[in-house]
Structure formats: structure tokens, C-alpha cells
Amino acid sequence: MWDLILNPFVTLITLLYSMLGNNIVLAIVVFTILIRVLTYPLTIQQQRSMRAQQEVAPKLKKLQEKYKNDREKLAQEQMALYKEAGVNPLGGCLPMIIQFPILIALYQAIIYSLASTPTQLIGLSGRLLIPGLDHLIPLNNVWLGMDLTLPPTSNPIWAMALPLLVLVTTWLQYKAMPQPPKTTSADGKPDQAQAMTQSMGTMMPLMFGFFSLSFSVGLSIYFVVGNIIGIIQYRITPKPAAPPPSEIVVEESKPKRQEPKPSKAKVK
Amino acid sequence: MNIRSSFALRRWVGVALLLCVALVASACTSTPIDPTWAGISLVGDGQNILIAFENQMTLINPTTGRPVELRDAEGQVRVDDQGNARVWNIPSPDGGTKFYTSPLPLDEGSMLALAYTKKLYRVDLASGVLYNATTGVDLPGQVIAAPTINGDLMYVGFSERNLIAYDISDVQNNSITEVWRLETDHGIWASPLLVEGVLYVPCMNHTLYALNAETGELLWSADLQGAITSTPVFQNGRLYVGTLARKVFEISASDGQILSESATQDWVWGTPALVENTLYVADMAGYVYAFGIGDGGLTQQWSQQVATKGIRATPVVVGDALIVASRDTYVYWLNPADGSPLLDTEGSPIKRQVNGEVLADMLVINPSEGLDIPEPLLIVSTMNRAELLVAFALDTGQRQWVYGR
Numbered sequence: 001m002w003d004l005i006l007n008p009f010v011t012l013i014t015l016l017y018s019m020l021g022n023n024i025v026l027a028i029v030v031f032t033i034l035i036r037v038l039t040y041p042l043t044i045q046q047q048r049s050m051r052a053q054q055e056v057a058p059k060l061k062k063l064q065e066k067y068k069n070d071r072e073k074l075a076q077e078q079m080a081l082y083k084e085a086g087v088n089p090l091g092g093c094l095p096m097i098i099q100f101p102i103l104i105a106l107y108q109a110i111i112y113s114l115a116s117t118p119t120q121l122i123g124l125s126g127r128l129l130i131p132g133l134d135h136l137i138p139l140n141n142v143w144l145g146m147d148l149t150l151p152p153t154s155n156p157i158w159a160m161a162l163p164l165l166v167l168v169t170t171w172l173q174y175k176a177m178p179q180p181p182k183t184t185s186a187d188g189k190p191d192q193a194q195a196m197t198q199s200m201g202t203m204m205p206l207m208f209g210f211f212s213l214s215f216s217v218g219l220s221i222y223f224v225v226g227n228i229i230g231i232i233q234y235r236i237t238p239k240p241a242a243p244p245p246s247e248i249v250v251e252e253s254k255p256k257r258q259e260p261k262p263s264k265a266k267v268k
Numbered sequence: 269m270n271i272r273s274s275f276a277l278r279r280w281v282g283v284a285l286l287l288c289v290a291l292v293a294s295a296c297t298s299t300p301i302d303p304t305w306a307g308i309s310l311v312g313d314g315q316n317i318l319i320a321f322e323n324q325m326t327l328i329n330p331t332t333g334r335p336v337e338l339r340d341a342e343g344q345v346r347v348d349d350q351g352n353a354r355v356w357n358i359p360s361p362d363g364g365t366k367f368y369t370s371p372l373p374l375d376e377g378s379m380l381a382l383a384y385t386k387k388l389y390r391v392d393l394a395s396g397v398l399y400n401a402t403t404g405v406d407l408p409g410q411v412i413a414a415p416t417i418n419g420d421l422m423y424v425g426f427s428e429r430n431l432i433a434y435d436i437s438d439v440q441n442n443s444i445t446e447v448w449r450l451e452t453d454h455g456i457w458a459s460p461l462l463v464e465g466v467l468y469v470p471c472m473n474h475t476l477y478a479l480n481a482e483t484g485e486l487l488w489s490a491d492l493q494g495a496i497t498s499t500p501v502f503q504n505g506r507l508y509v510g511t512l513a514r515k516v517f518e519i520s521a522s523d524g525q526i527l528s529e530s531a532t533q534d535w536v537w538g539t540p541a542l543v544e545n546t547l548y549v550a551d552m553a554g555y556v557y558a559f560g561i562g563d564g565g566l567t568q569q570w571s572q573q574v575a576t577k578g579i580r581a582t583p584v585v586v587g588d589a590l591i592v593a594s595r596d597t598y599v600y601w602l603n604p605a606d607g608s609p610l611l612d613t614e615g616s617p618i619k620r621q622v623n624g625e626v627l628a629d630m631l632v633i634n635p636s637e638g639l640d641i642p643e644p645l646l647i648v649s650t651m652n653r654a655e656l657l658v659a660f661a662l663d664t665g666q667r668q669w670v671y672g673r
Contacts, residue, residue, distance in 0.1 A: 117304060117412075118457060119627075122578070122595070125552040126552060137495050137512050
């Protein structure tokens with residue numbers, strides 16, 4: 001089952017390698033761009049969802065202030081607000097989760113393609129779906145004096161720049177992402193989702209930078225390229241104009257028992 | 269959905285995201301798998317099995333499947349301080365050394381062991397002790413394939429690139445001297461073949477080299493269209509070798525000319541087995557082929573898909589049995605005439621399962637009254653440490669013993 005995703009990826013990398021002058025780094029770059037373009041609809045959906053949450057943030061804040069002593073009521077009003085605005089609170093996460101199997105297959109495809117030991121190369125057998133690609137094996141996995149199959153610590157000193165680049169570009173990508181609305185919960189503490197996003201924005205660059213010390217150099221190159229493409233994608237995605245705060249009015253919804261029709265929050 | 273369940277759901281999604289990040293990280297981090305499979309060989313008249321795998325080399329008694337016990341001059345088993353029998357086992361001298369090629373006989377009493385971790389050691393065959401454990405001799409690269417020794421010259425192919433011919437006449441003093449080298453842009457993963465003063469070197473860069481073994485002079489080279497992962501077979505002035513280009517080649521040993529070739533379903537990784545005038549080849553799709561050889565070139569006699577996964581190990585042909593072992597964890601007994609399964613006395617195909625992928629070449633142990641081996645044995649090595657070696661009765665496929673760590 002997993003091979004249905006993995007084998008086409010391995011084949012594609014090898015095909016790109018042959019089309020791009022047997023340059024594995026160029027193949028990884030183009031492969032990353034292709035995958036990012038193919039998964040762009042998911043990325044767009046994720047960004048739209050986050051931006052939609054941004055748009056309702058001021059209303060959400062007003063609701064939180066208004067019902068800071070009534071959590072049940074606040075919950076009802078928030079859900080009504082989300083429904084009215086057509087916002088799925090989890091809409092930003094689901095596309096990301098869908099992309100994870102693709103990402104993992106992509107990483108493994110790079111690992112298989114860069115096979116440098118007999119057991120690694122054995123794992124590549126049967127994965128190339130185009131027979132003519134066999135004559136390219138093994139791929140040339142040395143670039144700028146670095147063995148792309150080895151971690152930076154087993155490569156020349158300049159390979160240590162890659163974990164740093166992974167860290168910096170991961171952080172820049174996080175900064176380029178639409179940030180979740182700055183809201184507080186009814187008790188005045190920062191919203192959980194917002195706090196989690198902020199902590200992930202700090203932790204993920206550090207984690208990936210640290211892991212890159214043990215990743216193969218080839219994977220680190222993928223991460224850097226992927227992050228740069230991500231930054232560009234976030235920059236070029238059109239940003240809807242946020243309504244001026246002065247125009248936002250939150251009306252209290254009517255309790256369902258008293259009002260047969262569902263309550264609505266209006267934006268004048 | 270109320271706000272509490274919304275928050276709870278978000279929390280779980282957050283946890284799921286972090287788990288995904290951890291999964292990605294673990295998927296990306298290189299797993300500590302062995303770079304290659306065990307090197308196994310037979311040592312001496314006793315047909316002891318020497319297995320080099322990971323951080324140990326061990327000599328196994330073919331009768332019992334247990335490590336060989338060390339004995340003193342009176343033939344008594346030597347014991348350690350706790351009264352346990354001492355056995356022939358060489359652990360990594362520094363904890364980090366790894367062995368994947370069997371040591372080669374240097375003289376009657378010693379062997380040379382080349383470590384994957386760029387060291388060369390001299391082994392005392394009687395005691396299983398490294399003479400130069402503390403220092404070893406530094407090598408310029410990792411060694412996957414067993415080297416070839418010819419008098420005072422040892423030819424070592426390195427897994428990254430290059431083959432070097434060393435003068436080992438002074439190896440007793442921890443000294444080896446480079447005589448010549450073949451520079452290649454890819455690694456050498458199979459042992460070179462030495463025939464009548466010519467060294468045939470298979471290389472991952474798709475080239476088969478023929479060199480003057482004394483001087484290193486290049487006699488010819490042949491582009492075989494795919495990486496060469498196995499040692500060629502020589503007969504009557506011709507070489508036979510398979511490649512990852514899904515082909516088997518017949519090559520003139522005198523000038524490197526490709527005389528004939530035949531396509532296979534998948535990569536041919538292992539060395540073919542040549543018996544009389546039939547060449548048995550296995551590929552990484554699980555197919556086995558028989559080719560007739562002669563003046564008419566390679567002539568396919570039959571092919572059969574035997575296994576569900578690839579067959580890397582060289583087929584074994586003994587008497588009326590052709591035996592192949594696969595990554596699908598099975599060992600198959602076939603009829604060499606047509607590739608059909610051999611049947612046991614109950615009419616079932618002789619097909620035995622082991623507890624791991626089989627990648628290493630198999631060994632055959634001949635029967636010996638003196639060694640209490642009544643029937644020939646087939647030794648199979650798997651990638652599973654619990655079944656590093658499994659012995660089967662060659663004729664019936666009955667399992668005899670297992671050695672694991």
C-alpha cells in the first residue's frame with residue numbers, strides 16, 4: 001500500500017536526475033517544487049481557513065470579553081459565530097495532516113534514491129517503475145564535496161551550515177504563515193490554539209535544526225528548499241482585506257429555547 | 269460542538285500534529301541498519317563456519333551450530349575464571365569496529381580481517397585473538413567485499429571508491445604498503461577475480477576492469493550498462509556476470525568484448541552459479557534462469573518465478589538440486605533441469621522458511637565421518653540476529669540447528 005506512493009516518488013526523483021544532467025541536488029529541488037505545486041490546493045485551503053479565523057478574531061475577542069463569566073454561553077456564541085462566518089476551527093489542521101503521508105513518502109524516496117550501502121540499495125530494487133532508469137543506479141550522491149547520504153557531522157565542516165539553514169528557513173516559514181488570531185480565553189489566559197501555534201513556531205525550527213544534525217545532507221537540502229518554497233507560497237497567496245475593527249459589531253444571539261431560528265452574528 | 273469539546277479537539281489535533289512531526293523526524297533519521305549482510309566462509313579441514321557480522325567474528329562448529337570451544341595442548345577445553353568454556357569469538361576491539369567480510373587465510377596459523385570501519389587486523393586462527401587489536405592497520409575506506417590475496421599482494425576494493433593493491437609481506441609488523449591503485453568514481457562492492465595473472469574488478473560505475481595483477485596496468489575495461497555488484501565467473505576464456513541493468517553478459521576475458529547478453533526481469537545482484545555448461549542466475553524479482561553457454565552465446569533454457577521477493581544470494585547446485593534463498597524468507601529446492609520445485613517424500617515442494625531475509629551467500633558442508641556430519645548440510649545466513657545461521661539437511665531440507673546472537 002505504502003509502495004503505491006513511495007515507488008512513483010522514487011521513480012520521479014530518478015527520472016529528474018537523468019533529465020537534469022545527473023545532478024541529484026537539482027533533482028531534489030525540482031522534485032520538491034513539483035510536490036509543493038501538487039499539494040498547493042491543500043496549502044491554499046489551510047491558509048484560507050487560518051485567514052478566515054483571523055477575520056473572525058475581533059468578534060471572537062468581543063464575545064470572550066462579553067461572556068467572560070459564562071463559559072457555556074461563550075461556547076454557544078463562538079460556535080454560532082464560526083457557523084455564521086463559515087469557519088471550521090479545525091480547517092487549518094486537517095489539510096496539514098493529509099499532507100504528512102506525502103511528506104514522509106517524499107523523505108523516504110530521497111533516502112532510497114540516495115542509497116549508498118548494499119542494504120539501502122537492496123531496498124531500492126523493484127521501486128523504479130521505468131526499467132530504463134536502472135542504468136543510472138547508483139546515483140551520484142556527492143555534491144560540493146559532501147556525501148549526501150551522510151549527516152553533516154560525517155561530512156566536511158561546511159556541511160554544518162545546513163542544519164543552521166534548516167533552522168532559519170523553518171523559522172522564516174513560520175513567520176510567513178498567517179498567524180492565528182490573538183485571542184484570550186474567558187479567564188484572560190491566552191487561547192490554547194494560539195499558545196500551541198506560538199510554541200510550535202519556536203519549537204519546530206529548533207527541532208528540525210537539531211534533527212538535521214542526524215539527517216542525511218540530502219534531506220536537509222530538501223528541507224531548506226521546501227521551506228523557501230513555502231515562504232514564497234505564503235507570500236504570493238492573496239490576503240483578504242480584514243474589516244476595520246470599528247465596523248465589527250457583535251450581537252448577542254438568542255437562546256434556542258426562546259428563538260426558533262438559529263442565532264446569527266452580524267457584521268455591519 | 270461546544271467550546272469545551274472544541275478546545276479538547278484542538279488539543280488532540282495539536283498532539284496529533286506533534287506526533288506527526290516526531291514521525292517525520294524518525295522517518296528522516298537514518299535508522300541504524302547494517303550496511304550489508306554477514307560474511308560467511310568455511311575454515312580449515314574441520315569445515316568450521318566463520319561468520320563476520322556487525323561487531324563480532326565467530327567460529328561455529330558445523331556439527332552443533334555452537335561457537336568452537338578453545339582447547340589447550342592436551343586437548344582439554346579452556347575455561348575462563350568462572351569455569352565457563354572459552355570459545356572462538358572475536359568481539360570488536362574498540363566497541364565500534366564492525367566486520368562484514370570473512371577473514372582470509374594468510375598462512376597456516378593466521379588470517380587477515382578487514383573491518384568495515386577502515387581497519388585491518390591479523391587474527392590468530394588457533395586462539396581467535398587479534399594480534400594487533402589495539403592499533404590495527406588504518407585503511408583509506410570501508411570494506412564490504414572480501415579482498416583477494418595473491419602471494420604478497422592483497423587487492424582491496426573499497427565501498428566508496430578505488431581498489432588498492434597492497435604488499436602485505438610485512439603485515440606481521442603492522443605494516444602494509446600500497447603498490448598500485450585503480451581509481452574509480454564509484455565503489456567496489458564485490459571481490460575482484462584473479463585468473464592467470466589478470467585481476468577482474470567489478471565496479472559500481474558499470475565498468476568491469478581487467479588489470480595486470482602485478483603492475484595494475486589496465487588491460488581493458490567494458491561498460492556493462494549497469495552497476496556490477498557481483499564477482500564474475502570465469503570459464504574457458506570467458507567471463508559471466510550480471511548487472512543492475514537487468515542483464516547477464518558473456519564477455520571475452522582477453523579483450524573485454526561483449527560476446528552475448530540476455531535480459532532478465534530485474535536486477536541481477538549475485539554471482540551466477542556455473543555448473544558444467546549451464547549458468548544459473550537469479551534476479552531481484554525472484555526469477556531464476558538457466559542459460560546454456562557455448563559458442564552460440566548465452567542460450568536461455570528456462571526461467572521460473574520462484575520467489576515473491578528478490579534473490580540476491582548465489583544459487584547453489586549440488587547433485588540433483590538447485591537451491592535458492594530469497595528476501596521473502598524462504599529457501600527453495602528446485603530441479604536444475606527445468607526449475608520446477610523438488611518434492612519431498614510426501615509429494616510437497618521442498619521449501620523451508622527462515623526467520624529473516626536471506627541476502628548472504630549460502631555454504632555447503634560436505635559429510636564427514638570424523639566430524640560426525642553424516643549428511644551434507646546447507647548453511648543459510650539471515651538478516652535476523654536470532655537466526656544468523658541456519659543449517660538444513662541438503663537432501664531433505666530438514667532443519668538441523670540454528671545459531672543466533
